[in-house]
Amino acid sequence: MTAKMAGSRKFTAACVQMQGTRSVDRNIEAAVALIRDAAKRGADYVQTPEQTAIMELKRAKLFEAITDEENDKALAAFRKLAAELGIWLHVGSLAIRVSETQAANRAFVIDPQGAIAARYDKIHMFDVDLPNGETYRESATYRPGTAAVVADLPWARLGLSICYDIRFPYLYRALAKAGATVLSAPAAFTKVTGEAHWHLLQRARAVENGAFLISAAQGGMHENGRATYGHSLIVAPWGEVLAEAGTEPEVIVAEIDLAKVEEARGRVPSLTHDRTFQPPVETQERRAS
Numbered sequence: 592m593t594a595k596m597a598g599s600r601k602f603t604a605a606c607v608q609m610q611g612t613r614s615v616d617r618n619i620e621a622a623v624a625l626i627r628d629a630a631k632r633g634a635d636y637v638q639t640p641e642q643t644a645i646m647e648l649k650r651a652k653l654f655e656a657i658t659d660e661e662n663d664k665a666l667a668a669f670r671k672l673a674a675e676l677g678i679w680l681h682v683g684s685l686a687i688r689v690s691e692t693q694a695a696n697r698a699f700v701i702d703p704q705g706a707i708a709a710r711y712d713k714i715h716m717f718d719v720d721l722p723n724g725e726t727y728r729e730s731a732t733y734r735p736g737t738a739a740v741v742a743d744l745p746w747a748r749l750g751l752s753i754c755y756d757i758r759f760p761y762l763y764r765a766l767a768k769a770g771a772t773v774l775s776a777p778a779a780f781t782k783v784t785g786e787a788h789w790h791l792l793q794r795a796r797a798v799e800n801g802a803f804l805i806s807a808a809q810g811g812m813h814e815n816g817r818a819t820y821g822h823s824l825i826v827a828p829w830g831e832v833l834a835e836a837g838t839e840p841e842v843i844v845a846e847i848d849l850a851k852v853e854e855a856r857g858r859v860p861s862l863t864h865d866r867t868f869q870p871p872v873e874t875q876e877r878r879a880s
């Protein structure tokens with residue numbers, strides 16, 4: 592609607608924060624209302640969280656609810672909505688059935704005509720036992736992706752990632768080296784790890800790559816028993832938090848000025864200072880000899 596022209600150095604980004612349920616229909620309805628709100632507030636690019644369409648940890652129940660890409664009603668609804676609103680819509684992820692026994696945790700970038708401009712399958716699987724007793728085995732259900740993906744928005748190259756990926760810095764280095772000036776990590780971070788690490792990791796990836804980092808999040812207590820951290824974030828390349836959500840569903844908006852990328856990279860050009868050697872690891876034995 593208010594989409595700025597291609598070649599412009601500025602655009603308006605929004606994150607839609609959600610409290611995902613076990614119902615695909617209810618989640619689509621909630622997401623659509625928030626995306627409409629974001630467009631009304633002038634967003635050219637809107638991002639939704641990881642698992643926008645279903646938050647379900649029980650494998651059998653998940654497989655009853657999901658389909659392949661062609662039959663996915665959330666994807667169809669979001670394509671129609673992007674075209675209607677004339678926005679770039681980045682669906683943080685959907686669970687897409689890729690075989691009898693496996694799903695992909697897949698992000699979609701949808702263009703203002705409703706066409707799929709890019710797809711990314713989450714690479715790093717959250718197979719973790721937390722100290723509070725929460726246990727996750729993402730790889731028991733999902734087939735990890737094997738490729739890093741960038742998507743060209745009219746204003747900037749966008750680097751894709753999802754949630755737990757944020758803990759693997761070389762992925763974002765690869766995306767930045769491939770020209771990404773806006774990075775993304777839509778998430779369903781656990782409350783306990785989010786409290787400890789969320790802002791730190793998001794800001795670190797932005798600063799070390801001199802790039803914007805836009806991450807829409809799941810937040811609050813979910814029907815599946817999980818508590819997620821929320822705090823959707825839009826971070827500038829110098830590390831400032833431009834917009835941040837609380838724990839409840841809401842929309843956050845910020846203006847993305849790409850001149851800030853050159854400014855940050857000009858001040859500290861660490862992106863051009865990578866050394867390729869492996870630092871020697873000194874062991875006790877070596878030191879003794």
Ligand SMILES: O=C(O)CNC(=O)[C@H](CS)NC(=O)CCC(=O)C(=O)O
Nearest residue numbers: 642646647717754755779780781784
């Ligand atoms: O479970 C669902 O329904 C949605 N999917 C997820 O929540 C995914 C895989 S279990 N969660 C994460 O990657 C959390 C990472 C995280 O919290 C960290 O890195 O600390």
